[in-house]
Amino acid sequence: MLSNRVKSVKPSPTLSMDSKAKEMKAAGVDVISFGVGEPDFDTPDNIKAAAIKAINEGFTKYTPVPGIPALREAIANKLKKDNGVEYKPEEIIVSCGAKHSLYVAAQALYEKGDEVIIPAPYWVSYPDQVILNDATPVIVETSENDSFMIDPAELEKHVTKNTKALILNYPSNPTGLSYDRKTLEAIAELAVKHDFLVVSDEIYEKLVYDGAEHICFASLGDEVKKRTLVINGISKSHAMTGWRIGYTAGSTDIIKSMSKVQGQSTSNPTSISQAAAIEALNGPQEFIGTMLVEFDKRRLYLVDELNGMEGVSCLKPSGAFYAFPNIKGLLGKTYNGKEINNSSELAEYLLEVAHIALVPGSAFGAEGFIRMSYANSMENIREGVSRMKKALGL
Numbered sequence: 001m002l003s004n005r006v007k008s009v010k011p012s013p014t015l016s017m018d019s020k021a022k023e024m025k026a027a028g029v030d031v032i033s034f035g036v037g038e039p040d041f042d043t044p045d046n047i048k049a050a051a052i053k054a055i056n057e058g059f060t061k062y063t064p065v066p067g068i069p070a071l072r073e074a075i076a077n078k079l080k081k082d083n084g085v086e087y088k089p090e091e092i093i094v095s096c097g098a099k100h101s102l103y104v105a106a107q108a109l110y111e112k113g114d115e116v117i118i119p120a121p122y123w124v125s126y127p128d129q130v131i132l133n134d135a136t137p138v139i140v141e142t143s144e145n146d147s148f149m150i151d152p153a154e155l156e157k158h159v160t161k162n163t164k165a166l167i168l169n170y171p172s173n174p175t176g177l178s179y180d181r182k183t184l185e186a187i188a189e190l191a192v193k194h195d196f197l198v199v200s201d202e203i204y205e206k207l208v209y210d211g212a213e214h215i216c217f218a219s220l221g222d223e224v225k226k227r228t229l230v231i232n233g234i235s236k237s238h239a240m241t242g243w244r245i246g247y248t249a250g251s252t253d254i255i256k257s258m259s260k261v262q263g264q265s266t267s268n269p270t271s272i273s274q275a276a277a278i279e280a281l282n283g284p285q286e287f288i289g290t291m292l293v294e295f296d297k298r299r300l301y302l303v304d305e306l307n308g309m310e311g312v313s314c315l316k317p318s319g320a321f322y323a324f325p326n327i328k329g330l331l332g333k334t335y336n337g338k339e340i341n342n343s344s345e346l347a348e349y350l351l352e353v354a355h356i357a358l359v360p361g362s363a364f365g366a367e368g369f370i371r372m373s374y375a376n377s378m379e380n381i382r383e384g385v386s387r388m389k390k391a392l393g394l
Helices: 013-026 044-057 069-083 100-108 125-132 152-157 183-193 220-227 251-265 271-282 286-307 344-354 378-392
Strands: 092-095 115-120 136-141 163-169 197-201 228-233 246-249 331-335 338-340 372-373
Touching: 013 251, 013 344, 044 271, 069 092, 069 246, 069 271, 092 100, 092 251, 100 125, 100 228, 100 246, 100 251, 115 125, 125 136, 152 183, 163 183, 183 220, 220 228, 246 251, 246 331, 286 378, 338 344, 344 372, 344 378
Parallel strands: 115 136, 115 163, 163 197, 197 228
Antiparallel strands: 092 246, 228 246, 331 338
16 A cells, blocks of 8 residues: 555654654653754743734735745845845745755656766655655765765765765764865765755754854855855754754745645745744844853763773764764774664664663764764763763663
8 A cells, every 4th residue: 555665764763763752751761862953942032022922913825836035035135145146036835954955956856867976874764755756766885994084085976877966964964073064065066967966954054163164065156146046044043943943045946846835735835934033043143152051061971981981982973962972992892781783773772771872873974973062961961971871881
């Protein structure tokens, strides 16, 4: 009865781990989660007030499919001010979160015979979204020695006449690392040379550390911009994951096609969330800096602790709120009578024994690593690290 398409897709490993952790919590187990990536901060009051105002004023009906004009204009202003790229409101579509933005783009762009290049480690949904749209994901390995940036020369080796797009994500989920300008420019040259699209997922752009600069891929030249879809949203930057507002900026023909798809699936994003998103983009932005200071403290603590563990090493993330430690030195050993041979077994062991939830690197196409989110209180992070050390005999 089921389609072959859906049979070929795996459930989201990050959401599965979170679900298992929540089941244990519901059963009374004290589980500390390093799993799902969402800010542990509350949405700022001014944004919540904008939503309440919208409800009280009866702004609770359908809106235009690609989003209300005022929000699309606010996004256009944000892209110009923050990223140095100019888009007209009609070159922008608002969707139900950045994940939905990516999926609607996939529906509008990919078909059987297309190849979509995805650097590994990758966010778990990229390959499956490609598969769900009958195209073929082409996974290109990256190296920890290169901070998990795709090597442009290696990228070019994987480009064929069927290459439709490259999915780029920076700062990265799961690694927390980003791309420098030189590498981005080299990738941009290849996109123009071979005429493929770059789907640039920049949802973590506001969460960067140590004075790092986020460079919007579309800002690298007019010919590059023509071949770029910028995916972004307010979930991570304004602690609004549940509000489900993401957006895509790109050429008019692609945005119109995405609007067709969205019109036959979800229609418009929630009216109330759109009103809140306008305030998020146009209102005070100090909240982001406050949140970033706290994330930075946690980042430095967690990475220092991980690097102090025998058999573990971790690059310092330059963005987002993830650490991606190399745990190969822990594998092939026995802990409390249980032999651990891969990242999934380690994650299961730590959940069962230490009651900490994290995500195995295999979920991201990177066996021998684990992802740990530090979007949690410092108190919980300290306790979680202590439990991890104890469970591993460190």
